[in-house]
Amino acid sequence: MDPATRVHEAFLRRVKDGDLPDVTGRAADAGLGADDLLALFRAQVTSRQLDRVARVLQSKGQGFYTIGSSGHEGNAAIAHALRVSDPAFLHYRDAAFQIARAGQVPGQTPLWDMLLSFTASSDDPTSGGRHKVLGSKALNIPPQTSTIASHLPKAVGAAFAIGMSRRMPPEVAEWPADSVVMCSFGDASLNHSTAQGALNTAGWTTYQGTPLPLLFVCEDNGIGISVKTPKGWVADSLKSRAGVAYFTCDGLDIVDTYRTAKDAADWVRKRRRPAVLHMTCVRLYGHAGADVEASYRPKDEIAGQEANDPLIHSAARLIAEGVADAQGVLDIYTGIWAETEALAEMAVSRPKLGDAAQVAASLIPPKRDVPRLNGPDPALRAEMFGAADMRALDDPQPMNKLLNLGLADLMLETPSLVMAGEDVGKKGGVYGITKGLQARFGPGRVIDTLLDEQSILGLSIGMAQQGFIPMPEIQFLAYLHNAEDQLRGEAATLPFFSNGQYANPMVLRIAGLGYQRGFGGHFHNDNSLAVLRDIPGIVIGCPSTGADAVAMHRAAVRMAREDGRVVVMVEPIALYPMRDLLAEGDGGWLTHYPDQGIEIAPGDLGIHGDGADLAIVTYGNGHYLSRQAQARLADQGVNARVIDLRWLAPLDPAAIMAAVEGCARVLIVDECRRSGSQSEALMALMLEHGRPDARRVTAEDCFIATGPAYAATLPSADGILAAAKEICA
Template structure:
């Protein structure tokens, strides 16, 4: 007998025979009425019947997801203990939570909504048929997918943003300033580095005295797929967390769970500090429909878990307290099943997504209706900058200086813009790009974070959801790899899996790429953008001059604010202080601060020269080196134009092909590695658009060395000249 049928028949038999477990305490002592108990039981039963139906639908080829919530239904009582306006970042076994919360808001149809999700119907109100997700805009449940702790950092960020919204109010915050942010996860996920980092960051933050109204909920069923959690591990691990208040409850007892969850939520709401609720529970049916639990778990252990079915425990309480008798309990159980059956048949017949355009429609969130920002008055701006910086605005400057001034201008013009990162405040960043900004705008808007890239990006995601425009900084490009899933699996997917209902705009600044002379080797000279380029919906900019950097950052902030985009600005470290182009003290790479309102948006390429012999397509440091090569090639009689891409994702094929039009030859200069670099996509673009004559010069497939060989594996001006001569011979 399959486990779903076995648990189902056991429930019917035990309730019918009155073979119920003992009940301790009274619901009234926890301020739960008989009506409350019935509502919670209905939510639990609805969740259970959906699990059963998910397996039926899969057997018919009509359903596509069978990781259920059976055994975890105690979380319905946690929903009862929270407000509907409290954002909830849910574990994938929390259907009962969502159903119970739906019961607190009139007009909700959770059974129908979830069945549409099970059957991948295009009118699924959460994801639009893209994935089976828990989530609801109306219920303040942002959708999560495979929540193996990856949602904890952004829940932490959301709690930080909620706390901050009291000190730095927003015109239209997503959640009230007195909210508690709830985030649930499993006991196995506790061991993930992402969970450890989020828990550590929560404690670290509260040690700073910063408000963080966050309630972690660890749902401990004692096993992760097939690997058991050591007995006592979860409690001992969570109980000793610095900065986190610990609460524990029995998830089989909805009264104990409700009472403890309410205590925990009230504690967090009153103190604005994080806490963790450790809910013990069981896992029924195995991990998912295809999981044969008996192959790795003793039958006696499975039977013991099934005997502790939370529905039986809740039914026992209903009967013991005189709220319902056995016949009433069975009627509720059967009635909900019949409703699920009827709705499932209709849901399976609903239309599905059909085309690539249908699926891709929510990759980019819809534009937002926002008032234009006028920026600060002349007097405020002059007072903020001071005489020295005002003079600098009128004189040619290197990128690091102009970018510092440009970021200050953006902070003045955009009240909701908040920066966060390692050492960006008092120190002003490793390269001084944010120097003086914390003194000007305060530590609440220029945040010195702890050393954890996952938490920095999670902070940004959560703040973006609340309504801020976060500008996190990753100190070096190689450090992003520790936290890339926060962009790949969380930030970029939120509009997609919420059908555009949720978004987390941000402008992520990363100091990166190569050519730093003898400094730091690979981890401070990283020439690979592949980790970012293949993430759908993410925009990547790479300025090479100071003026371009300011204008591109202006565009990036506007895209984040008005279109809720995730924009990554990769700033070439080697070009931060660059002053000269051809000779010492020629000042050939200095630029002037762009006028107010000047932006460089995606698709606006930089064109240097009108030569027709050769088009050099490049970006970043490659732009600098190509400009050096351009002058040397002119002396050889080769008239070249240098095309600076500026924006690397998405590429604009029409703009690129228009830029090379009329040139006899095309050379692509790419400072990233030959494998997985931009040059691969550009070469394919050239071939697809009738330019198979194009050639490329890229970096070797190698890490970067420290010392004199820092540029040995990278393109050089000499190499560009040689490649161009060969191509034009």
């Protein structure tokens, strides 16, 4: 007999026979009445029947998800203990939580909605048929997919943003400033570095005296797929968290769970400090539909789990307190199954997504309803900058100076813009790009974070969902790799899986790429952007001059604020202080601060020269080196134009092909490695558009060395010159 049938028949038999566990305490003492108990039981049963019908649908090829919530239904009581306005970032076994919360909001149809999700119908109100997700805009449950703790950092960020909302209201707040953020996860996920980082960040933030109204919920069923959690590990691990209060409850007992969850939520709401609720529970049916639990778990252990079915415990509670008799309990159970079966038959006939355009329709979030900004107030600007910086606006400057001034302008113009990152505040960043901004705008808008890139990005995602425009900084490109899932798995996917109902706009600044003389080796000189380029929906910019950097950051902030976009700005470290181009002292790479209102948006290429002999397509440091090669080529009779892409994703094929039109040859110069670089896409683009003559100069497939060989594996002006002469011969 399959486990779902076995558990189902055991429930019917035991309720009928009165074979029920003892009940301790009274619901009324915890503040629960008869109607509350019935509502919670109905939510638990609905969740269970959804798990059962999911397996039936899958066997018929009509359903596509069988990771169920059976055994975790006690989380319905946690929903009852919180406010509907409290945002909830849910573990994938929390269907009962969502159903219980839906019962608190008139007009909700959670059973129907979840069946649409199970059957991948485009009518699914959460994801539009893209994935089975728990989530609901009306219920303040941002959708998560099969989360392995990756949602915890953004829950920390959301709690931070809610705490901040009291002293600095965002432009468009998503949740009330007295909300508590709840996020749930499993005992196995506790061991993931993302969970450990989020718990550590929560405690670290509390030690700074910063409000963080956050309730972690660890749902402990004792096993992660087939690997058991050591006895006592979860409790001992969670109890030892500095700055995070610990509560524990028995998830089989809805009264104990409600009482403890209410105490924990009240504690967090009153103190504005984080806590963790450790809910013990069981896992029924194995991990998922295809999981044969008997292959790795002793039969007596499985039987013991099934004997502790939380629905049996809740039925015992209803009967013991006189809320319902045995037949009444069975009527609720069988009645919800009949409703589930009937609705499932209807759900399978609802429309599905049919083509790539429909699937991709929610990659880009809808435009946000915010007024267009008109630049910083001139008087405030003059007062903030002072005489020295006002003079700097009139003189040509290197990128680091112009970018510092440009970020100050953006902060002044956009009150909801908040910077965050390691060393961005008092120090002003490793390269001084944010120097003086914390003194001008305060530590609440220029936030010095702990050293954890996952937490920096999670903070930003959570802040964005509360209505702020975060501008996080990752100190070096190589530091992004241990946190990249926060972009790929969380930030970029949220519009996609919420059908455009949620977005987390941000402008991520990363100091990166190579050519730093004698500093840092591969860990501080990283010439790989592949980790970013293959993430659908994000925008990637790479300025090479100071004026471009300012104008592109303006466009980036506008895209985040007005269009809800995730924008990544990769700033070439070696070009921050660059002043000269062709000879020492020529000031050829200095530029003037662009006038207010000037932006450089995606598709706006930089074209330097009008030569028809050769088009050099490049970006970043490659632009700088190509301009050097261009001058030397002119001395040798080759008239070239240099095309600076500026924006690396999404590429604009029409603009690129228009820029190279009329040129006899095309040379692509890419400072990233030959494998996985932009040059591969550009070469394919040229071939597809009838330019098979294109050639490329790239970095070697090698890491970068420290010392005199810092540029040995990278493109050089000499190498570009040689390649250009060869193809133009």
